[in-house]
Structure formats: structure tokens, C-alpha cells
Amino acid sequence: MTPHVLVVGAGLTGLATARHLRAAGHEVTVVDALPEAGGVMQSVVRDGWLVERGPNSCMLTPEMAAMIDAVGLTPALVRANPAGQVRYIVRDGRPVPVPSSPPAFLTSPLxxxxxxxxxxxxxxxxxxxxxxxxxxxxxxxxxxxxxxxxxxxxxxxxxxxxxxxxxxxxxxxxxxxxxxxxxxxxxxxxxxxxxxxxxxxxxTQAASGQRGAMISFRDGMQSLPRAMAASLGPRVQCDTRLVALAPRGGDGVRAVLERRGTRADVDADAVVLTVPAHALRTIELPSAAGAAVRRLETLRYPAVSSLALGFTREQVAHPLDGFGCLVPGRERRDVLGILFSSALFPGRAPAGHVLLTCFIGGMRRPDLGMAPTSLLLDRVLPELTALLGVQGDPVFVEHTTWPHAIPQYELGHDHMIEAATAIEGAVPGLVVDGQFRRGVSVGDCVAAGATLAGRVGEMLAGRAGTGGGAVPLTSGRRSAV
Ligand SMILES: Cc1cc2nc3c(=O)[nH]c(=O)nc-3n(C[C@H](O)[C@H](O)[C@H](O)COP(=O)(O)OP(=O)(O)OC[C@H]3O[C@@H](n4cnc5c(N)ncnc54)[C@H](O)[C@@H]3O)c2cc1C
Known part of the structure; x- marks a missing residue:
């Protein structure tokens, strides 16, 4: 019988894992608690503005190029404006270009x-x-x-x-x-x-059009998970939350899924959790996993606010000739960084306007990561005036709060990986892996898909011949999803 694998999380990691599992011949179902695939990769179009709530761009790594091609998204790919090579860092209250060559380094005021x-x-x-x-x-x-x-x-x-x-x-x-x-x-x-x-x-890369460039997509970053989910068809089930996991008699895992208030038991040969570490506490697991789940709860994901602000071009004095500007802690400002979003990619702002995306919070100011829009505007606008010569109020505002933005690989992170392994030990057939183990960038998450699918393949191969196939997720008597 073809092994059935349940992948939990339809962010990039889960979708990439599912595609690799399919390619290896496994049946797969992906569930996500959110109404749409993509996880933190969310693009919003409003009044002629295109805003990224989560990631704004990523590197075109060979794995990314292969994935983009495989899901037919190459025609929609947009490369960052070459001026985006210039990155600014604030020193003594003004943005200074990061030197890009040894001579520039020697003369740089940075x-x-x-x-x-x-x-x-x-x-x-x-x-x-x-x-x-x-x-x-x-x-x-x-x-x-x-x-x-x-x-x-x-x-x-x-x-x-x-x-x-x-x-x-x-x-x-x-x-x-x-x-x-x-x-x-x-x-x-x-x-x-x-x-x-x-x-x-x-x-070689230039010949195949795969230079390590910064990229996005014509309709925003969410185009990628949307295309990946579309390629998996009805195997991706959104609005569906995993609420419990337990070992099943024999090989395999029993999962309890909840969809619009209705719960259903489903059986799988293997389950892959690609959810953030803090989400594990919302899933009922065998008591043997308790200490490890509590350990993973301590893995910090600080809050970050992403504040997309639109202005008329005349309101901003800075030429916006670069990727954006980062603010060192020594500058004692509230904003962590500002992306020149409309200068990087086309179609981000209506004609005659510019879009700046500001990040606030993180480990430096976790309190501000959760602050309301009005407070953030009070803090950020004077900083934009000081750093970029912005005058007046924004004509467009889109504020996204991420209460748990990015996992921090802090000193002692080995213990977090050990905890994930301990949870896997409590439920044979379970893989707990992804962004808090394999890297946080978009490219890392896409590349992790092959690693996670490989782990599942090895696990199932190690079990081959020991008997027992699980009830298929989509045709099982118990499955209502
Ligand atoms: C604000 C922000 C800006 C970023 N900017 C960049 C950038 O510019 N470039 C870059 O390379 N990277 C960036 N990143 C990082 C990158 O976007 C993420 O690391 C990556 O998208 C994470 O993908 P993922 O699939 O691992 O996790 P997620 O996208 O978090 O997906 C996990 C999924 O699990 C689901 N889930 C959780 N619990 C359950 C459950 N019990 N049942 C079912 N589903 C569940 C969630 O709903 C979610 O959809 C940024 C991240 C953030 C937050």
C-alpha cells in the first residue's frame, strides 16, 4: 500500500516537504489552521498598493529556482532593481551606503x-x-x-x-x-x-539564468505558496487544525483534526510537523513528550510589527536608490529597518507614489512589536523624517503584527533540537522539524522540504516489511476532512 503522510503546516516548509514526498511516490495530505496556504508569506493588494505582510523578497538559490520552475511560476518572477544592491546602515543619524569593495571600505564613514x-x-x-x-x-x-x-x-x-x-x-x-x-x-x-x-x-549559473539575485513575484511573495498548494490540489486542506497526536497500535500515528468545529480521527503512516515551536503546546501529545514540549515553549519568537507606509514621491527627499536601510542598536531608535519596497520591485505603489516597509520590535524592542498602529506612527514618522527626509502623513498605511515572528537560535539551541527529537521519540512515525531547526530564510524553508521528506522516506524504509499499513487519510472511515 502507498504510504500516507500527513504534513501539518501549509507554509513554505510544509508545502515543499509535501511536494518532495509526492515526488518520492508517497500519498500526502497537508493541513493548515489558516484559511489559505502560505503561513507567514502573505501578500495584500489594496487600492493599487501591493504589501507584503511577511517576507518581502528572497534569494534565487538553485533550490528556489527549481521549485519556481516546477510550479510554473518562472514567468511571474521579478528580480530586484539592480540599484537594490546598495544597502544603507544608519550611523550618527544618517543612512550610509555599505561599502561594496575594499577601496570603498577604506574610505567609508560607516x-x-x-x-x-x-x-x-x-x-x-x-x-x-x-x-x-x-x-x-x-x-x-x-x-x-x-x-x-x-x-x-x-x-x-x-x-x-x-x-x-x-x-x-x-x-x-x-x-x-x-x-x-x-x-x-x-x-x-x-x-x-x-x-x-x-x-x-x-x-554556469548565468547560463541557466539562476544568478543568486533577490527576487519576488509580480503579484507578491504569496504567489509561491499559492502555486505550490495548487500543484498539490485537494491534498492541501486549509481551515483544518491538528489538535492531538498519539501512537497507533502497530506502526503509524493517529491524529485528531478539527475543521469548523468538527473533529475527526485520521491515521497516517507518518506525520510531519512543520509548525512553529510555540504551536506545539496547542497540540495534545503523549505525556512522555510533556517536558520536551515545555522546553520548546521557551524558544523565543519575539513580536515584530511590519508597517507599510505609502507617500507621494514628493513627500520623500531621499533618492531611495537601494534595498533599504538598517538601524544599529547603538543608534537608539525605535525602527529596526526600512525597506524601499517600491524601489525594489515594480507594481508595489500607484504611479507617483512610494512604499516604505518599516520593521519595529524584535529582541531589541519586543514591547513595540505588539504596539497599536497609532503609537507606531507616532514613533516611526519622526524617524522617517530624520533618516529619509519624509514630510507629512502617509497616504496609505497597512500594519501587520506578528506576535511570534522569527525563531531565535540562541545559545543552547542544541537543547531545542534535542527536545524536538524527544517528541519524535514519544510518537514513533512523527517528524518535528522545519524552520526552528533548518534556517529561517525563505530559501532555507524551501531547501528543508527535501531534507524532511528524506527523513520520512528513511523512517518508512526502515519499517518496510514489518507489516501494517495505515488507513488512507482521505478515504478512511474515520476521516471527515
Ligand atoms: C515579518 C517577517 C518577515 C520576513 N522576511 C523575510 C524575508 O524578507 N526574506 C526571507 O527569506 N525570509 C523572511 N522571513 C522568514 C520566512 O518568511 C519564514 O521563515 C518562512 O516563511 C517560514 O515558513 P514555514 O512554513 O516554516 O512556517 P510558517 O510560515 O510559520 O508556517 C507554519 C504553518 O503552520 C500552521 N499551523 C500551526 N499550528 C497548526 C496546527 N495545530 N494545525 C494546523 N496548522 C498549524 C500555521 O497556520 C502556519 O501556516 C520573514 C518572516 C517574518 C515573520
């Missing part, structure tokens, strides 16, 4: 002279002695110096994780940095070696 000298010492600093977790801040101070931490890495960490470099684990949050030190003894030497290797790879 780093003080002493900080530049300190950076140049990096190739001569030995590898870390001793093992164990290290924070991003300690790693960067040790290798690159405080100046680079404060004016480059701290804002970058805000931009990716809305996180705090003092508490994030470098090994988990930026494993490639640790690998560069391990393999090359220096980040600078490692970066040069990588750049040489990429130079060769780039020719």
Missing part, C-alpha cells in the same frame, strides 16, 4: 579608522581554542572587532532574525561563518577562497 585597522588584523587571529557554543557578538568581537559588530553585524542580525547578537548562537544562526573559520582559519581568507569558487560557478 567604520571608524581604528575599526578598519582592527578588521585588517583578522587573517592573523588564530582559530578559537575550546569548544562549545559562542554568541554571534563574541565571535565577531574576537575575529573582526567591536566596530564591525556594532555597525555591520548588529543591524544585519536585526534584518534577518530581528535578533540580539549577544544571545544568538553563531554556530546555529550563521553556521557558514563558523565553517569559514574552521576551514580557512580566517573569515577574510575564507571569503576570498569562496569568491574565487563562486566566480567559476557564476558562469
Amino acid at each position: 567604520f571608524a579608522f581604528a575599526g578598519k585597522l582592527r578588521l585588517l588584523r583578522e587573517p592573523f587571529i588564530g582559530r578559537r581554542q575550546g569548544a562549545g557554543d559562542e554568541s554571534i557578538a563574541d565571535f565577531v568581537r574576537r575575529r573582526l572587532g567591536t566596530e564591525v559588530l556594532d555597525w555591520a553585524i548588529d543591524p544585519f542580525v536585526s534584518g534577518v532574525y530581528a535578533g540580539d547578537p549577544e544571545t544568538l548562537s553563531v554556530g546555529h544562526a550563521f553556521p557558514r561563518l563558523v565553517a569559514l573559520e574552521r576551514e580557512h582559519g580566517s573569515l577574510i581568507r575564507g571569503a576570498i577562497a569562496l569568491a574565487r569558487r563562486r566566480g567559476a560557478a557564476r558562469a
